[in-house]
Amino acid sequence: MNCRNCNQNISEKYCGNCGVPVDLTRVDSHYIVHEIQHILHFEKGILYTVKELLLRPGQSIRTFLTEDRSRLVKPIIFLIITSLIYTTIAHFFHLERTNTIPEKAAHSAMVAIMAWIESHYGYSNIIMGVIVGGWLKLICKKSSYNFFEILIMLCFVMGAGMLLLAIFTLVQGISGINLQLVGGTLTFIYCLWAIGQFLDGKKGLSYLLAFIAYLLGIISFTVLAVLTGLSIDILNTI
Numbered sequence: 001m002n003c004r005n006c007n008q009n010i011s012e013k014y015c016g017n018c019g020v021p022v023d024l025t026r027v028d029s030h031y032i033v034h035e036i037q038h039i040l041h042f043e044k045g046i047l048y049t050v051k052e053l054l055l056r057p058g059q060s061i062r063t064f065l066t067e068d069r070s071r072l073v074k075p076i077i078f079l080i081i082t083s084l085i086y087t088t089i090a091h092f093f094h095l096e097r098t099n100t101i102p103e104k105a106a107h108s109a110m111v112a113i114m115a116w117i118e119s120h121y122g123y124s125n126i127i128m129g130v131i132v133g134g135w136l137k138l139i140c141k142k143s144s145y146n147f148f149e150i151l152i153m154l155c156f157v158m159g160a161g162m163l164l165l166a167i168f169t170l171v172q173g174i175s176g177i178n179l180q181l182v183g184g185t186l187t188f189i190y191c192l193w194a195i196g197q198f199l200d201g202k203k204g205l206s207y208l209l210a211f212i213a214y215l216l217g218i219i220s221f222t223v224l225a226v227l228t229g230l231s232i233d234i235l236n237t238i
Contacts, residue, residue, distance in 0.1 A: 049073045053160040054190075058197025061153050065145075075155035079129075080122035082159040086166040087121050093173030095180075109236065110229025117225060121162065129154040131224075132217030139213050140199060157194040161187045188214075 001022065002008065003015040014021050025031060049072045052060035064072050072078075117124040133151040137143070145153075168183030191214060196207035 046073050049078065050160065050163060053156055053194070056197075057157060057160070057194035058199075061156050061198055064156075065149050065152065072156070075152045075159070076126065079125055079155040079159040079162070082162040082166070083122035083125055086162045086169060087119060089166050089169045089173065091119075093169065095169060095173060108229065109232035110226060113225050113229040125158045125162070126155070128217060128221040129158055131220050132214055135213040135216045135220070136195070136209075139209050143199065153195070153198050157191050157198075160194070161191050164190060 001010050003010050003018060003020055005020040006015065006018045008015055008017040010016070010022055013023075052072065060072065064075075073081075129151055133147055133154055136150050136154075137147045143150075164187045165183050168179045168186075171177070172179040172183075192207060192210045195210035195214060199206040199210060
């Protein structure tokens with residue numbers, strides 16, 4: 001038998017040249033469960049990833065970048081999944097901030113952009129991570145990490161931050177107590193601490209640089225979103 005992919009002769013269950021199996025397993029419930037496990041790396045410990053990011057973010061991320069990339073969940077997938085968890089909880093309890101938008105602004109492009117950000121936190125966080133990463137690389141010029149390594153770090157940190165927000169949102173939805181300010185503040189503090197730990201947790205300057213870069217990133221992201229929406233609104237009135 002020849003491989004259907006590379007046409008090499010096959011004598012085993014898998015092609016020795018390209019690795020394609022001779023017989024594909026049928027798509028059923030077991031296949032779906034396996035695919036979900038594979039994407040989230042449940043078999044390698046998503047709970048382990050969360051624990052390490054909450055207790056030893058700097059060390060665990062540095063290990064991921066330089067030594068072992070098999071123990072933690074893939075960073076971009078981790079950020080998207082945790083953002084989806086937060087968005088789902090907020091939507092379930094009807095805690096989206098867009099509910100307070102006046103009806104007269106319903107057709108505003110700026111409002112539409114803000115609503116998109118709130119309903120697509122995964123992609124929004126990736127965009128904001130790129131901006132924060134740019135500021136970090138600019139401010140920490142002497143850092144040995146390149147921009148993409150910093151971006152991977154931010155995916156982990158912001159993903160853990162979204163989980164913290166999800167917990168506070170869940171408690172708020174159940175108890176009715178407004179915890180947005182508390183949750184947002186603690187999440188912000190966690191992100192600064194985690195970034196500082198990654199840069200060099202032994203130096204106070206690392207936390208200061210983390211604060212400056214993260215704050216500038218949030219401001220830049222917000223200004224970019226607002227200016228984009230205002231520009232579209234202005235063009236629509238011409």
